[in-house]
Amino acid sequence: MGWVSIEGLRVAYGDTRVLDDVSLHIPRGSLVAVLGPSGCGKTTLLRAVAGLLPVTAGTITVGGRLVTGPGVQRAPEKRGMGWVPQDASLFPHLTVGENIGFGLPRTRQSDDLYCEPGETSGGLLAGLTRRGRAARTRPASLHSTLLTPAPISPDRGRQTSRAARITELATLVGLAELVDRAPAQLSGGQAQRVSLARALAPRPDLMLLDEPFAALDPLLRAALRTEVAALLRGQHNTSLLVTHDQEEALSLADFVAVMRGGEILQFGTPADVYERPIDPWVAGFVGDTVEQGGQWSNGRVECALGSVAADWMGAPAVPVQPGPEQSSSAPLGERGAASTPADGTSVRVLLRPEWLTLGARGSAQPTTDAVVTAIAYAGHDALVSFALADAEKTAVRARIAAPDLPRLGDRVTLGICQNALAYPLA
Amino acid sequence: MTELLLPPPETDAPAPLRAPARYRFGAPPWLLVLAALCAATAAIPLVYLVVRTTEAGLTELLDTLVRPRVLQLTINTALLAAAVTLSCLVLGTICAWILTRIRLPFQRTLLLVSALPLAVPSYLAAYGWLVWFPHLHGFWASWFVMTMVCTPYVTLPVAAALRGASADLESVARTLGRGPLRAFAAATWPQIRPAAIAGALLVCLYSLSDFGLVSMLRFQTLTWGINAAYGASFDRNQAALLALVLVVLALVVVAGERRSRRQVSSVPGRSTMPARAPGKMAPLYAAVLLAAPIAGVVVPVVGLLSRLLEAETLRAIDVPRLVEAIGATLGLALTAAIVAVLVALPIAALAARHQGRLVAVIEAVGFLGHALPGIVVGLSLVFFALAAVPMFYQTSLVLVFAYVVLFMPRAIGSMRSGIAAVPASLGDVSRMLGLSAFQTWWRVTARLALPGIAIGALLVAISAMKELPATLLLRPTGVSTLATELWSRTALFEFGAAAPYAAALVLVAMVPAVLLSGIRGTAREN
Numbered sequence: 001m002g003w004v005s006i007e008g009l010r011v012a013y014g015d016t017r018v019l020d021d022v023s024l025h026i027p028r029g030s031l032v033a034v035l036g037p038s039g040c041g042k043t044t045l046l047r048a049v050a051g052l053l054p055v056t057a058g059t060i061t062v063g064g065r066l067v068t069g070p071g072v073q074r075a076p077e078k079r080g081m082g083w084v085p086q087d088a089s090l091f092p093h094l095t096v097g098e099n100i101g102f103g104l105p106r107t108r109q110s111d112d113l114y115c116e117p118g119e120t121s122g123g124l125l126a127g128l129t130r131r132g133r134a135a136r137t138r139p140a141s142l143h144s145t146l147l148t149p150a151p152i153s154p155d156r157g158r159q160t161s162r163a164a165r166i167t168e169l170a171t172l173v174g175l176a177e178l179v180d181r182a183p184a185q186l187s188g189g190q191a192q193r194v195s196l197a198r199a200l201a202p203r204p205d206l207m208l209l210d211e212p213f214a215a216l217d218p219l220l221r222a223a224l225r226t227e228v229a230a231l232l233r234g235q236h237n238t239s240l241l242v243t244h245d246q247e248e249a250l251s252l253a254d255f256v257a258v259m260r261g262g263e264i265l266q267f268g269t270p271a272d273v274y275e276r277p278i279d280p281w282v283a284g285f286v287g288d289t290v291e292q293g294g295q296w297s298n299g300r301v302e303c304a305l306g307s308v309a310a311d312w313m314g315a316p317a318v319p320v321q322p323g324p325e326q327s328s329s330a331p332l333g334e335r336g337a338a339s340t341p342a343d344g345t346s347v348r349v350l351l352r353p354e355w356l357t358l359g360a361r362g363s364a365q366p367t368t369d370a371v372v373t374a375i376a377y378a379g380h381d382a383l384v385s386f387a388l389a390d391a392e393k394t395a396v397r398a399r400i401a402a403p404d405l406p407r408l409g410d411r412v413t414l415g416i417c418q419n420a421l422a423y424p425l426a
Numbered sequence: 427m428t429e430l431l432l433p434p435p436e437t438d439a440p441a442p443l444r445a446p447a448r449y450r451f452g453a454p455p456w457l458l459v460l461a462a463l464c465a466a467t468a469a470i471p472l473v474y475l476v477v478r479t480t481e482a483g484l485t486e487l488l489d490t491l492v493r494p495r496v497l498q499l500t501i502n503t504a505l506l507a508a509a510v511t512l513s514c515l516v517l518g519t520i521c522a523w524i525l526t527r528i529r530l531p532f533q534r535t536l537l538l539v540s541a542l543p544l545a546v547p548s549y550l551a552a553y554g555w556l557v558w559f560p561h562l563h564g565f566w567a568s569w570f571v572m573t574m575v576c577t578p579y580v581t582l583p584v585a586a587a588l589r590g591a592s593a594d595l596e597s598v599a600r601t602l603g604r605g606p607l608r609a610f611a612a613a614t615w616p617q618i619r620p621a622a623i624a625g626a627l628l629v630c631l632y633s634l635s636d637f638g639l640v641s642m643l644r645f646q647t648l649t650w651g652i653n654a655a656y657g658a659s660f661d662r663n664q665a666a667l668l669a670l671v672l673v674v675l676a677l678v679v680v681a682g683e684r685r686s687r688r689q690v691s692s693v694p695g696r697s698t699m700p701a702r703a704p705g706k707m708a709p710l711y712a713a714v715l716l717a718a719p720i721a722g723v724v725v726p727v728v729g730l731l732s733r734l735l736e737a738e739t740l741r742a743i744d745v746p747r748l749v750e751a752i753g754a755t756l757g758l759a760l761t762a763a764i765v766a767v768l769v770a771l772p773i774a775a776l777a778a779r780h781q782g783r784l785v786a787v788i789e790a791v792g793f794l795g796h797a798l799p800g801i802v803v804g805l806s807l808v809f810f811a812l813a814a815v816p817m818f819y820q821t822s823l824v825l826v827f828a829y830v831v832l833f834m835p836r837a838i839g840s841m842r843s844g845i846a847a848v849p850a851s852l853g854d855v856s857r858m859l860g861l862s863a864f865q866t867w868w869r870v871t872a873r874l875a876l877p878g879i880a881i882g883a884l885l886v887a888i889s890a891m892k893e894l895p896a897t898l899l900l901r902p903t904g905v906s907t908l909a910t911e912l913w914s915r916t917a918l919f920e921f922g923a924a925a926p927y928a929a930a931l932v933l934v935a936m937v938p939a940v941l942l943s944g945i946r947g948t949a950r951e952n
Contacts, residue, residue: 089851
């Protein structure tokens with residue numbers, strides 16, 4: 001059971017099913033990326049969790065609190081979630097500081113402590129936040145755990161005022177000098193940071209990020225997303241990020257949920273999803289693939305590259321015990337059950353281009369002779385096309401790190417450094 | 427002041443770039459109900475007019491309809507509307523072309539100047555011409571003055587469309603061997619056609635429903651006939667029937683425009699046609715461009731001033747009466763503006779954020795006043811007040827209600843675009859930060875849409891100040907506005923006595939106009 005659990009979530013508009021029986025469990029403090037092509041329903045999933053649209057069926061609980069369920073549809077403002085939209089969406093009529101403070105309760109004496117009578121000192125900080133207010137309505141047992149989130153600042157016990165919280169957040173995102181600016185004066189990256197600070201200010205139970213970097217230019221995007229991921233981790237925030245950018249999902253997230261057509265196909269760590277994709281579509285969506293036909297033969301496939309050790313449908317050859325979170329994820333749970341095919345069955349064989357190496361590299365996999373037919377140079381590495389020495393001159397591509405690049409027409413020996421992936425024919 | 431009287435062009439906003447089919451859920455039921463109720467008020471005059479007319483009996487109705495008198499009025503009205511629309515379409519398109527494609531000096535000023543006739547009510551223009559030529563009357567006089575007053579309705583939207591039109595297509599057409607005119611017709615005209623037709627619709631509705639100008643220039647159209655039938659003989663069945671004929675004409679025009687609008691897919695090209703130097707043709711261009719402002723504004727206003735400054739006039743000014751009329755005008759206009767904004771708000775909020783057939787119907791009903799001539803609304807509300815709420819008959823309440831029905835479309839249009847311009851994502855963010863739907867509306871949406879809301883209110887105020895026929899029919903006994911005073915004096919050919927009221931009307935109507943340009947300015951800065 002995760003901090004956030006989504007069970008059997010279904011969203012339909014008229015006859016169109018946008019989300020079909022989606023279940024997802026997010027461990028506390030982790031960053032989960034929902035990765036999928038546009039139109040797969042990932043933004044709908046995020047909006048449903050946020051309470052910004054009604055769901056047809058299913059439940060959503062956050063920290064044991066039911067926010068969506070049969071007959072329950074908590075208003076978005078009562079969910080205690082942070083929301084970072086794609087285009088930052090800063091309030092244009094407010095300064096940066098006012099934007100950050102938008103979700104903090106306003107009091108008569110604007111800079112005074114917000115505190116309700118009878119609150120203990122532990123609750124002082126919590127009283128400042130919506131989360132604290134929500135927490136007071138929860139059972140006492142949950143209370144204590146909820147009120148001790150990660151230390152936000154060293155002076156946590158001290159009375160924190162609204163203004164101080166704004167300064168704290170502005171400093172956190174590195175924009176302390178800009179609090180009096182108008183949003184129109186900010187660059188895209190700065191605006192997105194303010195948006196993040198604004199969402200973090202009320203100390204949400206769950207951060208929801210809707211492609212927050214998609215509108216930025218590529219250079220800035222890479223820098224900012226690393227920074228943001230570090231920041232979210234530093235705050236021990238539980239976050240749900242939606243993206244169509246596989247690189248973003250793999251590099252930032254603790255867990256990736258791959259979505260397609262309103263369903264979650266696979267949930268796992270970035271390495272799981274990339275190295276052991278559950279089907280060829282996932283394999284192709286999260287990265288480049290080299291595909292061939294072959295015959296299954298007792299844990300190996302016979303193909304143009306020789307007799308290659310292979311995993312069946314993403315299940316590793318040596319079954320590993322899935323982690324506690326993963327075991328509850330439906331797609332992963334089924335993976336062990338997929339029985340390997342009979343020997344001699346025709347299968348699809350998939351490899352990642354970087355799994356093909358020049359020379360054997362000490363792996364147990366067979367090696368093949370090949371001729372370089374094309375090189376797509378990309379600086380740090382190159383995508384090299386080879387024709388194998390078999391009768392059909394099968395073409396394969398390999399990603400070769402830059403200094404060792406062969407030249408066009410070179411004869412080389414290709415090795416394989418990983419188990420190949422085998423799937424049933426479509 | 428440029429866009430004063432034009433409802434914002436109804437552009438189908440291009441879908442925002444991200445939009446991977448963002449699904450829309452239905453509007454909240456309470457908002458639907460509220461908006462439907464508000465829109466329903468706009469339907470009262472039309473519905474009641476139909477009820478009233480059918481009560482008179484179908485046979486009598488048909489008898490009256492084929493009377494040569496009615497036929498003559500209908501033909502006159504249709505002829506005038508068609509002639510004015512056609513001439514405005516041609517002149518307005520040419521003016522727009524000159525404004526955007528020729529590099530004339532003082533371009534911004536020229537644009538402002540060419541919009542000026544909109545600020546002059548038609549009856550004021552007619553009055554100004556009568557001051558110079560007291561014997562002016564009939565079809566051609568009406569056609570001429572009305573064309574001059576209405577041309578900006580075409581010029582402004584077409585100029586805006588031309589500025590936004592991609593020049594790439596025209597360049598391509600030229601390189602493929604078309605001459606300048608044929609290239610314009612083939613490539614650019616389709617892009618500006620919706621704007622031109624929308625402008626022509628406004629002109630057509632304006633000339634169908636105009637009462638003051640045709641009455642002063644003694645050309646007998648339906649509006650004139652309605653007023654005559656109502657005022658002289660108290661033959662109210664006849665008045666109601668004529669009103670119904672007029673409404674049918676107006677609705678036919680609106681339906682025709684809808685049909686011929688044909689959405690043109692926008693051409694993504696960036697480049698705009700470079701403006702050409704005018705060369706030797708400069709005086710000709712200037713003459714065409716300035717024809718409407720001179721004939722529609724300068725001639726009447728100079729005539730007005732010449733009368734105003736005569737010693738006899740100045741001596742005869744009835745100051746208390748003038749002040750009273752100014753007060754009544756301002757009070758009524760302001761009240762109408764506030765009420766119209768309140769009634770239009772739910773409709774605008776609904777239309778800005780939601781789609782669907784029901785929403786479209788509600789919005790269309792709210793826009794009904796757009797097609798209803800002022801005299802028709804006035805007449806229908808006379809009947810309605812007498813029959814349904816006699817205690818309100820001849821009170822300001824009914825008059826304000828008439829203004830609201832007539833001018834609510836202006837408020838809806840500007841408020842809807844104001845609200846739609848506030849990104850929905852801001853509302854999402856605000857909700858997620860703990861504000862309720864109403865707090866969000868107040869602190870974010872309404873706050874950001876404020877310029878649009880204020881513009882809507884001012885547009886209503888300006889229109890209400892200038893409205894003549896509905897005011898004539900519905901004003902409480904003893905209350906006169908600047909417009910009615912001006913009209914009644916001109917009707918008696920007391921041009922001198924009318925001058926102070928005309929001048930006051932021009933000045934008073936300028937106040938919201940100045941405010942309006944101020945709001946537009948700050949809105950742009952933000």
